[in-house]
Amino acid sequence: xxxxxxxxxxxxxxxxxxxxxxxxxxxxxxxxxxxxxxxxxxxxxxxxxxxxxxxxxxxxxxxxxxxxxxxxxxxxxxxxxxxxxxxxxxxxxxxxxxxxxxxxxxxxxxxxxxxxxxxxxxxxxxxxxxxxxxxxxxxxxxxxxxxxxxxxxxxxxxxxxxxxxxxxxxxxxxxxxxxxxxxxxxxxxxxxxxxxxxxxxxxxxxxxxxxxxxxxxxxxxxxxxxxxxxxxxxxxxxxxxxxxxxxxxxxxxxxxxxxxxxxxxxxxxxxxxxxxxxxxxxxxxxxxxxxxxxxxxxxxxxxxxxxxxxxxxxxxxxxxxxxxxxxxxxxxxxxxxxxxxxxxxxxxxxxxxxxxxxxxxxxxxxxxxxxxxxxxxxxxxxxxxxxxxxxxxxxxxxxxxxxxxxxxxxxxxxxxxxxxxxxxxxxxxxxxxxxxxxxxxxxxxxxxxxxxxxxxxxxxxxxxxxxxxxxxxxxxxxxxxxxxxxxxxxxxxxxxxxxxxxxxxxxxxxxxxxxxxxxxxxxxxxxxxxxxxxxxxxxxxxxxxxxxxxxxxxxxxxx
Amino acid sequence: xxxxxxxxxxxxxxxxxxxxxxxxxxxxxxxxxxxxxxxxxxxxxxxxxxxxxxxxxxxxxxxxxxxxxxxxxxxxxxxxxxxxxxxxxxxxxxxxxxxxxxxxxxxxxxxxxxxxxxxxx
Numbered sequence: 001x002x003x004x005x006x007x008x009x010x011x012x013x014x015x016x017x018x019x020x021x022x023x024x025x026x027x028x029x030x031x032x033x034x035x036x037x038x039x040x041x042x043x044x045x046x047x048x049x050x051x052x053x054x055x056x057x058x059x060x061x062x063x064x065x066x067x068x069x070x071x072x073x074x075x076x077x078x079x080x081x082x083x084x085x086x087x088x089x090x091x092x093x094x095x096x097x098x099x100x101x102x103x104x105x106x107x108x109x110x111x112x113x114x115x116x117x118x119x120x121x122x123x124x125x126x127x128x129x130x131x132x133x134x135x136x137x138x139x140x141x142x143x144x145x146x147x148x149x150x151x152x153x154x155x156x157x158x159x160x161x162x163x164x165x166x167x168x169x170x171x172x173x174x175x176x177x178x179x180x181x182x183x184x185x186x187x188x189x190x191x192x193x194x195x196x197x198x199x200x201x202x203x204x205x206x207x208x209x210x211x212x213x214x215x216x217x218x219x220x221x222x223x224x225x226x227x228x229x230x231x232x233x234x235x236x237x238x239x240x241x242x243x244x245x246x247x248x249x250x251x252x253x254x255x256x257x258x259x260x261x262x263x264x265x266x267x268x269x270x271x272x273x274x275x276x277x278x279x280x281x282x283x284x285x286x287x288x289x290x291x292x293x294x295x296x297x298x299x300x301x302x303x304x305x306x307x308x309x310x311x312x313x314x315x316x317x318x319x320x321x322x323x324x325x326x327x328x329x330x331x332x333x334x335x336x337x338x339x340x341x342x343x344x345x346x347x348x349x350x351x352x353x354x355x356x357x358x359x360x361x362x363x364x365x366x367x368x369x370x371x372x373x374x375x376x377x378x379x380x381x382x383x384x385x386x387x388x389x390x391x392x393x394x395x396x397x398x399x400x401x402x403x404x405x406x407x408x409x410x411x412x413x414x415x416x417x418x419x420x421x422x423x424x425x426x427x428x429x430x431x432x433x434x435x436x437x438x439x440x441x442x443x444x445x446x447x448x449x450x451x452x453x454x455x456x457x458x459x460x461x462x463x464x465x466x467x468x469x470x471x472x473x474x475x476x477x478x479x480x481x482x483x484x485x486x487x488x489x490x491x492x493x494x495x496x497x498x499x500x501x502x503x504x505x506x507x508x509x510x511x512x513x514x515x516x517x518x519x520x521x522x523x524x525x526x527x528x529x530x531x532x533x534x535x536x537x538x539x540x541x542x543x544x545x546x547x548x549x550x551x552x553x554x555x556x557x558x559x
Numbered sequence: 560x561x562x563x564x565x566x567x568x569x570x571x572x573x574x575x576x577x578x579x580x581x582x583x584x585x586x587x588x589x590x591x592x593x594x595x596x597x598x599x600x601x602x603x604x605x606x607x608x609x610x611x612x613x614x615x616x617x618x619x620x621x622x623x624x625x626x627x628x629x630x631x632x633x634x635x636x637x638x639x640x641x642x643x644x645x646x647x648x649x650x651x652x653x654x655x656x657x658x659x660x661x662x663x664x665x666x667x668x669x670x671x672x673x674x675x676x677x678x679x680x
Contacts, residue, residue, distance in 0.1 A: 163652045170617040177584040190584045193621025200654055202628050281624075282654050 012133075015043075020140045029148040033063035036141050040117055041065060043137070044130055048099070048118030053149065054080040054111055066118065071097050080111055101126045103134050107146045167293055170194050174297055178304035184208070187308075188217035191301040195277065195294055199286070203258055203278035208265070208305060209236055210272060221257050221276065229253050230274065238264045238271050241291050244279075261286050263294045265302035272302045323384050327357040330387035334394050340366040342437040346557040347374075348527035350535060351550065352498075358550035359386035359428075360496045361393060365401055367434070373401050375432035376449060376494040376554055377470075385426070392421055393428055393470070407434060411445045411467070412475040419474050427471040431463070431494060440558055442484045442492065452494040453516065455523045456487060460516055463492075490558040491523045491530065498551035502538050505545045510538055527555040562586075565593045573604045573672050575665060579611040582619035590619070594626045603635020606668040610641040615649055623659070636660070638668040 019039055023032045037049045048066030052059045052075065061075040074096075076089045084090070085102055094102065094116065101117040115138060120126070177190055188206040196204055205219035205226055214231060216223045229251070242251075244260040254262075258278045265273035275298050280286070286294075331353060339347050351360060359379030366372045375397060379386045396417050400410040411432070418428060431452055433444030446452070448469030451462035467479035486492075495515065502510040515534070522533045534553055563586035568575045574597055582590060597605060607623075609615075627637055640662040642650065650656065662668040 159652070162648070166617070166649060166652055173584050173616050173618065186588075190587065190618055193587055193625065194584065194616075194618040195621070196624040197617040197620030197622070198653060200624060200658060202624060282657050284654075 016136065016140065019137065023141055023144040026144070027148045027151045029145070029152050030063070032141065032144050032148050036115065036137065036145070037063055037065050040115065040134060040137060043133065044101070044117060044126065045121045046101070046117040046119070047121055048097070050075075050097075050099070050116050051105075051113060052116075053105075053113035053145075059084065059113065062113070067097060080113075084111065084114070101131065101134060103131070103138055105138050105142050105145060107142050112142060112145055112149070167198070170198060171293070171296060171300070175300050178300050182304065182308070184305040184308060185217055187301050187304050191275070191297055192218050194297060195275070198293070199277070199290060200281045201277050201279075202281055205276040206273065206301075207276070208273035208302070210306070210309065220278075221259065225257065226276075229257075235262075235274060236271060238262070238274065239266070240264070241295060243291075244285070261291065261294070263291060263298055265298040267299070267302050267306055272306060273298070324355075324357050327382075327384045327387040328353060330384070330391060331357060331361075334361060334363075334387075334390055336362075336364050339364055340372055342372060342435070344437045344440045344558060345435060346527040346559050348531040348555045349553070350531050351552045352547075353550050354498070354547050356382045356548060357387065358382050358498060358548075359390055360498060360550035360552040361390045361428075362494070362552050362554055363394065363397065364554075365398065367401060370437045371434055372437075373397075373432060373434050374494070374554060374556065375430070376452070376496065376552060377428050377430040378449065378496045378498075378550075379428045380426050385424075389418075389422060389426055389428065389471075393418065393430070397432070406481070407432070407443055407445050408479040408481045411447055411470075411479040411481075415447065415468070415470045415475045415479075418471040422471045427469050430470050431466070433463075435556070440486045440488075442486055443481055444484075445479050445481045447479065450495060450497055450500065452492060453519055454484065455491040455493065455519050456489075458520055458523065460520060486558045488558055489523075491519070491527075492556040493519050493530070494552075494554040494556075495534075496550065496552045498547065498549035499534070499538055499553060501549065502542050502547055502551065503545055504541055504543060510541050514541070527557045530555045530557070563589055565590055567593065567597070570606075570669055572676065573606055573669055574602045575606045575608055575669075577608045577611065581614045582612060582622075583614065583616040584618035587618045587622050590622045591625070594622065598626065598629060601633070603630045603633040604672050605630065605635065605637045606665055606672070607637060607639050608641045608665045609639065609643070609646055610665075612643070612646055615646055617653070620650070620653060620655065623655075627658075636672075638662060638671060640665045640668040 019035070023035050026032055033051050037051060040046065041049050050064035050067055051062055053062045057080055059078045059080050061072060064072055074093065076093055078084065078087055078090060085104065097118070099116040099118050103115050105112040105115060115134070174190060174194055178187055192204045192206055195201060203220040205221050206217045207230060208215050208217060214227060216226060219226060241264065242262040247259060247262060248255045259276050260279045261277040263275045264271040265275060275294060335351060339349060347364065349362060349364070351362060359381060361377040361379060363375045364372060377393060379390045379393070393414070396414045400413060403410070405413070429449040430447040431444065431449035433442050435442055444463055444465070446464055446466030451464045454461040454463055463482070465480050465482035467477060500510055500512050500515055514537070518533060518537055522530045525533065531553055538551065563580040563582055565579070566577045568577070576593055578590070580586070623637060630637060638660045641664055642661065647661070650661065660668070660671065662671065
């Protein structure tokens with residue numbers, strides 16, 4: 001070896017060591033391939049070069065220099081196998097691309113790809129030596145290339161995992177937020193923000209179908225038009241998401257609004273709402289996993305919306321229940337705790353309050369040792385308002401009773417007071433009378449109440465004298481009263497319409513006729529027994545059907 | 560509960576929104592209001608400074624999507640600046656860099672607005 005040759009070898013060696021150091025210090029595939037190409041081209045004075053890599057068994061062009069764009073695009077897609085270098089398609093491509101040298105890049109057990117170099121600038125052919133040197137360069141590079149390919153692959157996997165983690169985070173975050181019983185408008189907003197942020201969507205809408213009502217909660221599409229188009233049963237029954245293709249085919253009008261994806265929001269297999277989305281701004285299609293994600297967050301949202309609704313409903317129910325309890329309390333306190341005893345009269349009372357607390361009222365007020373007042377009434381309406389009006393009535397009644405006023409005068413006064421005190425159209429049907437123990441007589445006024453029955457010797461006489469119901473207007477026509485001299489064994493039966501209008505399961509009413517017949521039949525019994533008969537008969541008629549009205553009966557028997 | 564707040568600064572024709580803390584489903588309405596306020600005042604050139612933002616979720620990203628059309632219709636834009644790597648990574652994952660200009664610093668973003676204004680003149 002002469003001196004110049006030895007210098008040349010030394011320089012080559014130094015260059016190789018430097019080259020090895022540089023490419024092995026990086027894991028950036030582009031940087032490494034670039035370096036390999038430039039080194040080869042510089043060494044062999046080649047004007048063009050390319051590197052194609054084995055990606056999942058297929059040879060793909062990965063880096064090139066000096067190769068026209070058009071030629072790059074023509075690179076054949078080839079399987080990597082034993083005969084790769086002799087592949088005719090590849091050979092054709094080489095001659096077209098004026099590529100002359102080709103060498104495999106091999107790892108210990110695999111072909112990583114190929115390097116191809118174009119003709120030399122000095123038009124000299126590639127020599128045996130050149131080929132050996134090229135092999136050396138590639139041997140040095142192969143581990144760096146292999147490592148960086150793995151890193152590349154990992155980073156793709158990582159990115160995929162990152163986006164999965166990101167989606168899971170979104171799901172997690174939303175489920176946390178949705179658990180807070182937020183307003184449905186807020187839930188919908190968070191839902192769409194999450195979706196449009198995740199998928200780069202510009203237009204969206206969220207609808208719910210709850211209790212048969214279609215509600216547009218959020219919409220960037222024309223709301224009115226949307227409601228029109230979605231008001232078909234098709235959407236209530238929509239079980240699977242509709243893709244752009246399906247919408248375009250079946251629902252052209254929706255498609256024309258720009259809707260490219262419809263995802264149902266389902267709860268226990270029922271479609272309770274829809275999410276509508278426009279195209280993605282980055283022009284990507286919604287993938288299956290995208291749609292799955294949207295379906296999941298949609299379901300989370302609808303659960304939250306539905307839960308809140310049920311919660312509210314339960315709350316309202318509870319509130320009503322509480323209110324009814326108050327009404328029941330008021331009503332209970334108004335009814336007499338003890339029935340006064342008089343020697344000429346046998347008295348029995350029954351008052352059954354319905355679930356909703358009706359407005360039945362009865363009272364027996366002791367005036368003195370000889371006289372007492374009996375009253376029965378039915379306040380229109382139910383619940384607390386009825387109970388309060390009833391309380392008013394009782395207060396007026398108790399006051400006027402003790403003033404020693406004439407019954408008709410007192411009734412007129414009470415009517416005036418009630419009229420003044422009701423503004424919402426409430427009224428009271430009312431009957432009251434004064435019973436005299438010594439004279440065994442009744443003086444009564446009936447202000448529009450169901451006619452009480454007086455049963456004497458199997459004949460019914462209705463106590464119907466009086467005037468207009470209380471509370472409708474101030475007294476214009478005076479009330480009239482009636483005096484009745486009672487005889488031993490006379491029965492007076494006072495009741496409210498809860499008895500005669502008690503319903504059976506066919507919604508038929510118990511009726512006045514039935515009550516009257518029963519009253520005549522059982523008139524010989526004691527007050528208490530008569531009351532029991534009525535109660536048993538009405539209950540047998542209703543057979544457990546829940547009654548909407550209170551039932552009150554007062555039986556007074558002259559003895 | 561994680562804290563989030565915004566503050567704004569008038570920089571001539573441009574408004575800068577500073578984000579601080581955790582922008583997630585829970586705090587997204589705060590930023591929403593900030594954008595609504597600016598749009599109500601017809602301020603459409605907006606730079607968002609992410610310098611002190613620790614975390615953003617997809618609901619937070621959604622806020623940017625919700626206003627961008629309206630802003631661009633009015634010849635404005637939302638430019639993003641000063642993101643930490645962690646925050647940038649989420650924007651990047653979801654493909655935002657294709658649709659939004661993201662700058663290293665608030666100044667760069669403002670400069671870009673100024674250049675466009677000059678070109679328009």
